[in-house]
Amino acid sequence: MLDNSILDLTDISKSYDKKVVLDKVNVTVQANDCIGLLGRNGAGKTTLIKIILGLLGASSGEIKYFGGASLNNDVKKKTGFYIGQEYLPEELTGLQYLQFINYLYNGKARQSDENLLNLFEYFFEERESSKKMISGYSFGMKQKTGICAALVNQPQLLILDEPFSGLDAFSCRRLIEFINKYKQRATVVISSHDLTFIEKICDRLLILEKSRVVYNDTLVNFTTSGKSTLEDSLFTLLRPQDTSDEKINWLV
Structure with missing residues (x-):
């Protein structure tokens, strides 16, 4: 099939x-x-x-x-994926990591920084954390950063x-709401x-x-x-x- x-x-x-x-x-x-x-x-x-x-x-x-x-x-x-936090480079900020993934997937046609910040803000509720080093993130913050990275290329x-x-609990609900929308296109x-x-x-x-x-x-x-x-x-x-x-x- x-x-x-x-x-x-x-x-x-x-x-x-x-x-x-x-x-x-x-x-x-x-x-x-x-x-x-x-x-x-x-x-x-x-x-x-x-x-x-x-x-x-x-x-x-x-x-x-x-x-x-x-x-x-x-x-x-x-394809976009998240399979664990061990793949996150802790020497980068959250935004720098999304920019890096963005470039790998999309090259010159990459998403704008504004789109990346909007994605970050959706799951974090604010943008300031995007400027902080991943090494200083909590477990949950790293989890959300990895999920954001999985979405940068708008995967099918x-x-x-x-x-x-x-x-x-709030982040889980946000993710559930997001997936229920996203599964309509992927x-x-x-x-x-x-x-x-x-x-x-x-x-x-x-x-x-x-x-x-x-x-x-x-x-x-x-x-x-x-x-x-x-x-x-x-x-x-x-x-x-x-x-x-x-x-x-x-x-x-």
């Missing part, structure tokens, strides 16, 4: 030594899908994202982008890994453990368990047309084998 697809993953597998992290993942993502990537810690979510972005090689399998292209500069220019494919982590993939936020944003779910895809369909179907919460449905699917307190009765 490459005609209108944004991503087409075929038999994507990844192993480290003898440990299988991803096992034959097959997924097609269509234009304007908003997908929640879910799973337990260690299920392979971040590994899958890094493989899609070309930051990590797959052990086997193939990915096609935007209707059939291989990963190339044109594909990269259409936006991928966010745990974007709500470290954000205050494809969005969000990996998050914050199920309440996923319910407010995503229309489809991709769930990984033990390195394999165990669900790939709509949020509505997963929650039985809203008769169950996402948390309850996910727990039923990924129910721990032993949830008794007997092993820790020395504590409780």
Whole structure:
């Protein structure tokens, strides 16, 4: 299904030594899908994202982008992503970092500084922080700066890994409002453990368990047309084998 697809993953597998992290993942993502990537810690979510972005090689399998292209500069220019704060250069100010990302993506056709400041102000509520060194930012401020950087090139494919982590309640609400608007013009993939936020944003779910895809369909179907919460449905699917307190009765 490459005609209108944004991503087409075929038999994507990844192993480290003898440990299988991803096992034959097959997924097609269509234009304007908003997908929640879910799973337990260690299920392979971040590994899958890094493989899609070309930051990590797959052990086997193939990915096609935007209707059939291989990963190339044109594909990269259409993609925005946030996958962690370790990529932020702390020797720059917030605005300098956005300017740097802007230049990498857009060259001479880059966004104006006013547009970058407006983007910064949307998530920070003020512009003054844009002049401060990233090294002095809080965890949440770095998170918002990374999200801003992911949006500089107006991506057709936006991928966010745990974007709500470290954000205050107001910032989370701003991000939810933004994504709900932005998904009308782009494809969005969000990996998050914050199920309440996923319910407010995503229309489809991709769930990984033990390195394999165990669900790939709509949020509505997963929650039985809203008769169950996402948390309850996910727990039923990924129910721990032993949830008794007997092993820790020395504590409780």
